[in-house]
Amino acid sequence: MVYKWLNNIQSRLLPQYCILCGQAGQEHMAMCHECYNELNFITNCCTQCALPLPESASGLICGKCLQYPPHFDRSVSLFTYEPPASHLVQGLKFGKRLNLARLLGDMLAIRLDGASALPDCIAPVPLSGRRTRSRGFNQSMEIARPVGRKLGIPLKPALLTRTINTPPQSKLAIKERRRNVRGAFRLNGDNPPRHIAIVDDVVTTGSTVNEIARILKKSGVETVEIWSVARAII
Numbered sequence: 488m489v490y491k492w493l494n495n496i497q498s499r500l501l502p503q504y505c506i507l508c509g510q511a512g513q514e515h516m517a518m519c520h521e522c523y524n525e526l527n528f529i530t531n532c533c534t535q536c537a538l539p540l541p542e543s544a545s546g547l548i549c550g551k552c553l554q555y556p557p558h559f560d561r562s563v564s565l566f567t568y569e570p571p572a573s574h575l576v577q578g579l580k581f582g583k584r585l586n587l588a589r590l591l592g593d594m595l596a597i598r599l600d601g602a603s604a605l606p607d608c609i610a611p612v613p614l615s616g617r618r619t620r621s622r623g624f625n626q627s628m629e630i631a632r633p634v635g636r637k638l639g640i641p642l643k644p645a646l647l648t649r650t651i652n653t654p655p656q657s658k659l660a661i662k663e664r665r666r667n668v669r670g671a672f673r674l675n676g677d678n679p680p681r682h683i684a685i686v687d688d689v690v691t692t693g694s695t696v697n698e699i700a701r702i703l704k705k706s707g708v709e710t711v712e713i714w715s716v717a718r719a720i721i
């Protein structure tokens with residue numbers, strides 16, 4: 488049964504079925520209305536880091552960003568990193584269900600469609616060569632692909648390289664995370680585009696994307712956005 492859904496979802500010629508329950512999906516998405524409505528979408532949040540905020544403060548900048556301004560300018564995140572949405576990310580990353588990347592990327596594109604100024608290019612957060620080889624794919628790249636296709640923005644997977652194979656951030660405390668990623672990325676080539684969106688699966692403390700934004704800004708990039716599927720609430 489599961490295998491049959493996956494085959495259906497992967498084929499663009501057949502109708503899409505809900506990836507969670509198997510019922511008929513929506514026109515542009517492999518998820519039905521009911522399951523979609525169960526997801527923990529972030530609606531009101533800090534514009535800079537996408538931290539959920541009360542409705543009255545939506546569209547403002549949170550206290551943490553005011554106190555310690557990050558290097559990136561804007562963030563868009565679909566969900567809080569909790570069930571059921573976290574199962575989708577985990578299914579992609581650890582269960583290697585690559586069809587989930589298409590669903591998550593499509594959802595991200597729908598959220599971003601109509602944004603006032605879209606970036607010149609999209610760059611996924613790179614994994615180290617070793618981790619890409621052991622996982623077989625880079626989940627951020629797989630999510631970024633449908634986003635770029637739907638929004639008509641070129642994907643630049645080689646813009647950044649991870650130069651240090653850092654330990655997984657999930658095993659570290661907040662302070663260690665910042666130290667762990669310092670100097671872990673390299674920008675390839677001169678004259679990067681002026682406006683870049685970085686795509687990540689889950690933003691936890693923001694240390695990784697902030698380090699990438701630091702490198703980009705240092706190289707003359709004017710605007711850096713962070714687009715992620717989920718935002719951990721810590």
Ligand SMILES: [Zn+2]
Pocket residue numbers: 505506507508509510518519520521522523
């Ligand atoms: Zn469903």
Ligand SMILES: [Zn+2]
Pocket residue numbers: 533534535536537538548549550551552553
């Ligand atoms: Zn913030």
